[in-house]
Amino acid sequence: MSAISESSAASTDTGKETTWIGRPLPRMEDQRFLVGKGRYVDDIVLPNQLFAAFVRSPHGHARVSKLDLSKARSASGVVAAYGGSDIQGLKDVPPNWVLPGSHVKGRPPLVRETVRHVGEAVAVIIAETQAEAVDAAALVDVTYEVYPALIDQNLALEEGAPRVHADIKNNTATIMPAGAGGFDAAAAEAYLNIKLTVKNQRLIPFPIEPRAVNADFDAATSRLTFYSSNQIPHMLRRMLAAALEFPEHKLRVISPDVGGGFGPKMHFYPEELLLAWLTTQLARPVKWTETRSENNVATTHGRDHNMVADIAADADGKILALRVRGVANIGAYLSSMGTGVPTINVALFLLGVYAIPVSEALITCVYTNTTPVDAYRGAGRPEAAYLIERAIDRVALELGLDPAEVRFRNFIQPEQLPYRQGVGTKIDSGQFANTLNLALEKINYKALRREQEAARAEGRLFGVGVSNYTETCAMGFGPLLGAIGFDRGGYESALVRVHPDGHVSVFSGSHSHGQGHVTTFAQIAADSLGITPDEIEVIQGDTDQVPFGTGTFNSRSVAVGGSAIKIAADRIAQKMKKIAGHLLQSSPEKIFVSQGVFGTEDGQATIRARDVAKAAWTGHNIPYDFGIGLEETEFYHPVDMSSPYGAHIAVVEIDRETGEVDLKRYLAVDDCGVIINPLLARGQVHGGLAQGIGQALYETAALDSDGRPTAEPSIPRSDMLPRFETDHTISPSNTNPLGAKGIGEAGAVGAPPAIANAIIDALWPLGVKEVDMPFTPERVLNAIEEAVGRDAKKVAAQ
Amino acid sequence: MQSEQSASAEMQISISVDGALRKLDVEPRMLLVQALREKLKVTGPHIGCESGRCGACAVIVDGHAVKACMMLAVQADGKSVITAASLSDNKLGKVLQNKFHEHHALQCGYCTPGMLSAAVDLLANNARPNEEDVRQALRGNLCRCTGYQHIVDAVLDAATSLNTADSREHGVES
Structure with missing residues (x-):
């Protein structure tokens, strides 16, 4: 069968052939990075620069009974030092996504009295040099009255648990139900009923560049220029302006090169509010670059969601009903999207790509004495995919059916699309059986099952795991976002300007932190304008240059930001054809553009794009009512979101003696709709897989009883990952004019369940039914020994 | 004091x-x-x-x-x-930079200068590394964006390309 079953219909609707969309063009932005000339926030040193260093609590729960800044204030080079009582006028940093009915506690810029998580800032020192700021921070005298810390969200929900915030009962920030209910009635009729407990452990996102901020208030112009390593410059400007009560039009946010984002750099942080305030007080630029140990505790964490599922199925493995109870740890305060990610982003995807008639979910978000938890690559969809994909496998294994076959039996069928699931998600498109079939064929699934049989006969632990994740990307539609309390727009901006010499500037409200927007966006505009990408410059990350945008997250940049560019550039192309038609004495409908030349249908008369552009900007030789200029702005606002999905397969062998997992193969077949640049799309898949495999096999932010990470996060190294095998099917999305869906997070969503399923598949004959991530040798060995021991006890009892 | x-x-x-x-x-x-x-x-x-x-x-x-x-x-x-600013002054550095570009071996670019340094060191000492050699040589450099595969491919391709160029040069000399 063919991998590509539908053509890229999206680009043919304009009647134009795509020349650049679909090409694996190496990135145009690479050069500066290759010669070490990338410009990240820490590379920027302003005249009169001051530096900030923070004093942070080593305790998860404490009262600051004494804070003495006097020694620090008199230390060499120190300009100022502040504790919580010195910043009375500053509000807490508010969250940006507040589910209706939530109990909100924002992040204080500095601890006022009570410390609620390790790493919370108690004081800030401002000095002439970085070293002086750090030296003086060590002279701050803090006395803590230490209290027991609440770390585990399930314990925090228990009757009589101490409160993280005195006025919030049961430590509960929000409770969200989903689905129409009716589980018990459906389960009573079912052939098979299973209870499944799964945990998505807490993760440290770990961009290699930590956060960095440089805030520069110019008293002469009353303008504040704010550099931040950040994914969402306009949103940050809005949030910062509101919290600081600073006029938004005088606030310029610049996000230069960003050394990896992965979610945590799309939030508004206490340090940002504080530095913005400090520069207005000191009238000098103030810079802070996070250290890695600060990043581990002060930048938001990801996941930390415990779930229990009840699954009811018939004898053929068809799931009849699913009930999920989730308890999500949101940390000590609500970070930007703290209540939204564990609820909406999880509940909506709990049914995967399956037609499950009865569903209900209840998710509780719980405050604890831990670093706030917020969006991290996948942001809720990995938790959902992990649950439903483990559930499908469990049904298959309990019934002695093939897990792939059980997926075919549960898939939403093509004729059902678009399909509204019981939890509210609308799946826009997909060919789920085709995609899984392609994956099974590519990895030679039947042969793997034979290999497994042979391995088992030899006593080896060999497993194959499938996952069919789905997610929703290309976040859009403002009214819907408003209804769920997400204080952002659902659009993206583009400004396309053709200069008088024919060169083009594209300004995008989306912002790259490694994805390669400069290249993919230029490819999109090049096709619309009939020129080459190298004649186009893409500009992003500066609120003074770019029209108000939304930013990069939710794998939305191509589908929403790219569509905005396409629409704006198409409008300009129409105007250029009109001008060319006039100049060539032909009707615009008969004008074609290719390789920077406009011409009549018969090819008799031509004019260069630059001459058309010059005519547009001079107004010479064109009718007055054509207007001046070649510049279009588009705020593209999709009504619906897209549903990327894929079929991933992992093959593992487990060492019975050591518990070590050898990930022998990993195949990802993804459907992200129309692909603009296959080389860059593959890069996104690989990166997502590395983080998904990292979660499955290595990573955890395990905290001690005081809330401190017990070890440095085990970020996968080059020798810890397999060679990935990748492919795509293409089902164009009908929710945007490019037909694109989103690919940035797919690997992180699909990999954990594929690997978990492979491991449980390998261990099933020993009686292992559940193991939690990360699948370290110790955990796998414990699971084996517990299962074998349990069996031995059973035998002895008989 | x-x-x-x-x-x-x-x-x-x-x-x-x-x-x-x-x-x-x-x-x-x-x-x-x-x-x-x-x-x-x-x-x-x-x-x-x-x-x-x-x-x-x-x-x-x-x-x-x-x-x-x-x-x-x-x-x-x-x-x-x-x-990284002067890596292109020698052939090894230049070829590695080109191969990183061709193979999309960088995304956010933050690890790239360090990654290139490690790759230069490897190829200076081992002209014909296999994939495992490359993965071992780069294990001291974390990349959170690429999953390493494109980096590994770039280094292997750089080695091949340098060896081909070398044998061609030797061919001319002999």
Whole structure:
């Protein structure tokens, strides 16, 4: 069968052939990075620069009974030092996504009295040099009255648990139900009923560049220029302006090169509010670059969601009903999207790509004495995919059916699309059986099952795991976002300007932190304008240059930001054809553009794009009512979101003696709709897989009883990952004019369940039914020994 | 008190950085990466950790890849430091940069200068590495974006391309 079953219909609707969309063009932005000339926030040193260093609590729960800044204030080079009582006028940093009915506690810029998580800032020192700021921070005298810390969200929900915030009962920030209910009635009729407990452990996102901020208030112009390593410059400007009560039009946010984002750099942080305030007080630029140990505790964490599922199925493995109870740890305060990610982003995807008639979910978000938890690559969809994909496998294994076959039996069928699931998600498109079939064929699934049989006969632990994740990307539609309390727009901006010499500037409200927007966006505009990408410059990350945008997250940049560019550039192309038609004495409908030349249908008369552009900007030789200029702005606002999905397969062998997992193969077949640049799309898949495999096999932010990470996060190294095998099917999305869906997070969503399923598949004959991530040798060995021991006890009892 | 004074007393050192001799005054405690970034404004080496595990600061010191956060600036006195800014001055560096570009071996670019330093060191010492050699040689450099595969492919392709060029040159000579 063919991998590509539908053509890229999206680009043919304009009647134009795509020349650049679909090409694996190496990135145009690479050069500066290759010669070490990338410009990240820490590379920027302003005249009169001051530096900030923070004093942070080593305790998860404490009262600051004494804070003495006097020694620090008199230390060499120190300009100022502040504790919580010195910043009375500053509000807490508010969250940006507040589910209706939530109990909100924002992040204080500095601890006022009570410390609620390790790493919370108690004081800030401002000095002439970085070293002086750090030296003086060590002279701050803090006395803590230490209290027991609440770390585990399930314990925090228990009757009589101490409160993280005195006025919030049961430590509960929000409770969200989903689905129409009716589980018990459906389960009573079912052939098979299973209870499944799964945990998505807490993760440290770990961009290699930590956060960095440089805030520069110019008293002469009353303008504040704010550099931040950040994914969402306009949103940050809005949030910062509101919290600081600073006029938004005088606030310029610049996000230069960003050394990896992965979610945590799309939030508004206490340090940002504080530095913005400090520069207005000191009238000098103030810079802070996070250290890695600060990043581990002060930048938001990801996941930390415990779930229990009840699954009811018939004898053929068809799931009849699913009930999920989730308890999500949101940390000590609500970070930007703290209540939204564990609820909406999880509940909506709990049914995967399956037609499950009865569903209900209840998710509780719980405050604890831990670093706030917020969006991290996948942001809720990995938790959902992990649950439903483990559930499908469990049904298959309990019934002695093939897990792939059980997926075919549960898939939403093509004729059902678009399909509204019981939890509210609308799946826009997909060919789920085709995609899984392609994956099974590519990895030679039947042969793997034979290999497994042979391995088992030899006593080896060999497993194959499938996952069919789905997610929703290309976040859009403002009214819907408003209804769920997400204080952002659902659009993206583009400004396309053709200069008088024919060169083009594209300004995008989306912002790259490694994805390669400069290249993919230029490819999109090049096709619309009939020129080459190298004649186009893409500009992003500066609120003074770019029209108000939304930013990069939710794998939305191509589908929403790219569509905005396409629409704006198409409008300009129409105007250029009109001008060319006039100049060539032909009707615009008969004008074609290719390789920077406009011409009549018969090819008799031509004019260069630059001459058309010059005519547009001079107004010479064109009718007055054509207007001046070649510049279009588009705020593209999709009504619906897209549903990327894929079929991933992992093959593992487990060492019975050591518990070590050898990930022998990993195949990802993804459907992200129309692909603009296959080389860059593959890069996104690989990166997502590395983080998904990292979660499955290595990573955890395990905290001690005081809330401190017990070890440095085990970020996968080059020798810890397999060679990935990748492919795509293409089902164009009908929710945007490019037909694109989103690919940035797919690997992180699909990999954990594929690997978990492979491991449980390998261990099933020993009686292992559940193991939690990360699948370290110790955990796998414990699971084996517990299962074998349990069996031995059973035998002895008989 | 005395120890504090001596800690902050600056020392003059000279380092050849990207081929230019640079004289600078540094505190004895200053790391090489800080001296490069803060004193000399050479910002290719990046700081990504404080424990020596990320490798974003790796540079070539006297021909070997060194994590510039694990070396004091005073230890580099009299030595030659090559950063990404001058890697293209030699063929090995230039080919690696080109192959990183062709294979999409960089995304956010933050680890790239350090990754290139490690790759230069590898290929200078092992002209025909296999995939496992490359993965082992790069294990001291963390990348959170690429999943490493494109980086590994770029290094392997660079080796092949350099070997082909070498054999061609030898062919002409003989």
